[in-house]
Amino acid sequence: MDAELLDTGCLSLLKKAGSVVVGLSGGRDSVALLHLLHGAGLQVVVCHVHHGIRGADADADAAFCRMMADALGVDFVEKRVDVPRYAGGRGLSLETAAREARYEVFRECTAACGTPYVALGHHRQDQAETVLFRLCRGSGGHLGMKPIACREDGLVLVRPLLDIPREQLTAYLEGKGIPWREDASNGEADVVRNRLRLQVLPLLEDIMGRDVVPVINRSARIAEEASAALAAAVAALEVEDPQGRLYLPKVAAYPVELQKVIVHRYLKRQGVRNVSEEVVLAVVSIIRPGSPARLSLPGGRVARRREKRLFLE
Amino acid sequence: MDAELLDTGCLSLLKKAGSVVVGLSGGRDSVALLHLLHGAGLQVVVCHVHHGIRGADADADAAFCRMMADALGVDFVEKRVDVPRYAGGRGLSLETAAREARYEVFRECTAACGTPYVALGHHRQDQAETVLFRLCRGSGGHLGMKPIACREDGLVLVRPLLDIPREQLTAYLEGKGIPWREDASNGEADVVRNRLRLQVLPLLEDIMGRDVVPVINRSARIAEEASAALAAAVAALEVEDPQGRLYLPKVAAYPVELQKVIVHRYLKRQGVRNVSEEVVLAVVSIIRPGSPARLSLPGGRVARRREKRLFLE
Numbered sequence: 324m325d326a327e328l329l330d331t332g333c334l335s336l337l338k339k340a341g342s343v344v345v346g347l348s349g350g351r352d353s354v355a356l357l358h359l360l361h362g363a364g365l366q367v368v369v370c371h372v373h374h375g376i377r378g379a380d381a382d383a384d385a386a387f388c389r390m391m392a393d394a395l396g397v398d399f400v401e402k403r404v405d406v407p408r409y410a411g412g413r414g415l416s417l418e419t420a421a422r423e424a425r426y427e428v429f430r431e432c433t434a435a436c437g438t439p440y441v442a443l444g445h446h447r448q449d450q451a452e453t454v455l456f457r458l459c460r461g462s463g464g465h466l467g468m469k470p471i472a473c474r475e476d477g478l479v480l481v482r483p484l485l486d487i488p489r490e491q492l493t494a495y496l497e498g499k500g501i502p503w504r505e506d507a508s509n510g511e512a513d514v515v516r517n518r519l520r521l522q523v524l525p526l527l528e529d530i531m532g533r534d535v536v537p538v539i540n541r542s543a544r545i546a547e548e549a550s551a552a553l554a555a556a557v558a559a560l561e562v563e564d565p566q567g568r569l570y571l572p573k574v575a576a577y578p579v580e581l582q583k584v585i586v587h588r589y590l591k592r593q594g595v596r597n598v599s600e601e602v603v604l605a606v607v608s609i610i611r612p613g614s615p616a617r618l619s620l621p622g623g624r625v626a627r628r629r630e631k632r633l634f635l636e
Numbered sequence: 637m638d639a640e641l642l643d644t645g646c647l648s649l650l651k652k653a654g655s656v657v658v659g660l661s662g663g664r665d666s667v668a669l670l671h672l673l674h675g676a677g678l679q680v681v682v683c684h685v686h687h688g689i690r691g692a693d694a695d696a697d698a699a700f701c702r703m704m705a706d707a708l709g710v711d712f713v714e715k716r717v718d719v720p721r722y723a724g725g726r727g728l729s730l731e732t733a734a735r736e737a738r739y740e741v742f743r744e745c746t747a748a749c750g751t752p753y754v755a756l757g758h759h760r761q762d763q764a765e766t767v768l769f770r771l772c773r774g775s776g777g778h779l780g781m782k783p784i785a786c787r788e789d790g791l792v793l794v795r796p797l798l799d800i801p802r803e804q805l806t807a808y809l810e811g812k813g814i815p816w817r818e819d820a821s822n823g824e825a826d827v828v829r830n831r832l833r834l835q836v837l838p839l840l841e842d843i844m845g846r847d848v849v850p851v852i853n854r855s856a857r858i859a860e861e862a863s864a865a866l867a868a869a870v871a872a873l874e875v876e877d878p879q880g881r882l883y884l885p886k887v888a889a890y891p892v893e894l895q896k897v898i899v900h901r902y903l904k905r906q907g908v909r910n911v912s913e914e915v916v917l918a919v920v921s922i923i924r925p926g927s928p929a930r931l932s933l934p935g936g937r938v939a940r941r942r943e944k945r946l947f948l949e
Binding site (some may be wrong): 459530553557584 | 681789828839851852864873
């Protein structure tokens with residue numbers, strides 16, 4: 324019954340893997356996640372990140388997480404990071420530093436456990452807040468978080484609660500008599516996101532006369548599915564020759580929107596990092612015969628057109 | 637110089653066509669659009685829709701539009717619709733009725749003029765408002781309006797100002813000394829959209845500390861480009877046999893997200909109207925051998941699998 328709260332795709336992935344690291348802050352969402360995954364028979368390793376801020380409260384969060392892991396009889400790892408120092412050393416905001424430091428800890432922890440999977444407690448409201456945030460920050464096509472997200476550093480983030488309303492997590496915990504720390508935070512006292520959650524979402528709900536969170540999330544899911552479909556379709560077009568070069572007569576016959584996607588994918592596959600729209604457009608512009616046959620890319624690589632093929636040097 | 641305000645794609649399309657119907661309410665946006673298109677040398681026909689609401693004000697709007705067309709020496713068409721009656725007869729809200737009645741007028745007007753093109757004055761702020769509206773209403777993948785949109789009824793909506801800030805239109809009109817009617821409305825006194833524009837967009841701007849309108853529009857443009865790329869890629873996959881049936885061994889090899897897109901496109905091409913996600917999933921479920929070979933669709937059509945092909949009866 325409780326396992327129904329877990330996304331089936333995430334659950335079957337984790338069951339195949341056998342073990343998973345659970346990021347536990349001590350707050351409602353991650354506490355519910357831990358108990359649900361443990362209850363589903365998975366081998367969990369609890370990983371708590373102490374962010375070196377919030378003093379005694381943070382110490383109490385860490386102690387709470389350790390007790391909880393002990394009570395369940397599962398492995399517990401606590402890592403301390405000095406977020407202010409981490410931020411200062413890298414010129415990052417506290418929020419960004421906290422997130423990056425946390426992923427660094429997760430990388431160490433998963434490596435030690437021999438699994439790439441970290442389960443995170445993001446739920447439906449977090450997803451809607453993320454969609455609004457990315458929409459207003461211009462993060463392009465990916466509006467929402469993915470239930471299963473492969474990061475470039477090899478971590479695989481798994482979010483089995485992404486479509487579950489927070490209220491259902493509260494009800495689950497209260498029904499089981501499981502405690503949580505109301506103020507436990509993941510170290511991101513992010514004013515922007517808080518205001519999106521506490522001001523914008525309720526205003527939208529009032530204006531539209533309905534709970535907009537599931538609707539926003541549905542839009543994000545549809546966009547995500549379209550993105551997956553596009554990736555699969557482009558892979559199936561077979562626009563590369565056996566030497567892994569783009570075969571241009573085929574590419575040039577497509578509309579420019581598809582050319583951009585093909586070029587973007589090709590640059591990523593060739594290991595070009597942070598591929599911007601400007602770079603993609605520049606490469607698209609040398610596809611046609613008669614255009615310049617050579618283009619310098621950021622990072623020292625060179626795109627070259629020769630014998631109706633495009634490749635990187 | 638002024639022509640730079642017009643989207644180049646829209647402008648070249650209209651220049652090829654030669655003539656265009658301009659929907660003129662008398663308000664700032666459509667007045668600017670009319671003068672810009674006329675100034676670019678296009679043959680314009682002004683079409684004003686009198687919505688049968690707002691009494692003397694609406695009459696004054698109509699008279700203003702007629703004067704403006706006369707001053708430019710261009711054809712003028714005024715059509716009256718009784719929106720409250722139109723709404724009552726069809727069980728529509730006033731906003732929906734006003735929009736549908738307006739498109740009906742545009743269809744008549746374009747047919748009489750021998751062009752499918754109607755130019756509309758939507759600008760950058762309208763686009764951002766539409767994105768928020770659709771995001772919260774769950775309209776799926778298409779978050780924004782398209783600069784060039786082909787409707788099923790044959791009308792082609794052209795929006796040459798979609799990426800232009802309203803302030804720039806004001807500056808253009810003031811610079812030229814061109815008057816407009818401040819309160820002229822297109823008949824949609826839409827409370828929801830007004831609140832999105834007047835409450836949500838400013839709140840988001842305050843929270844994000846920047847003008848979010850261009851950022852939201854960029855997200856919409858990227859989503860729209862991805863949608864165009866997906867359509868082109870799926871068309872290039874050649875999943876239909878010469879008889880126009882879906883060849884299933886090929887389709888079944890793709891991930892389910894792509895199968896859904898292929899089936900959705902196929903149903904639309906076969907003339908199935910209002911294809912819902914549920915219908916698409918039901919058809920996807922009979923792709924594999926061993927599943928039921930026959931499925932009734934809404935509207936009396938039947939999807940059938942036979943000899944590794946899927947087709948409609």
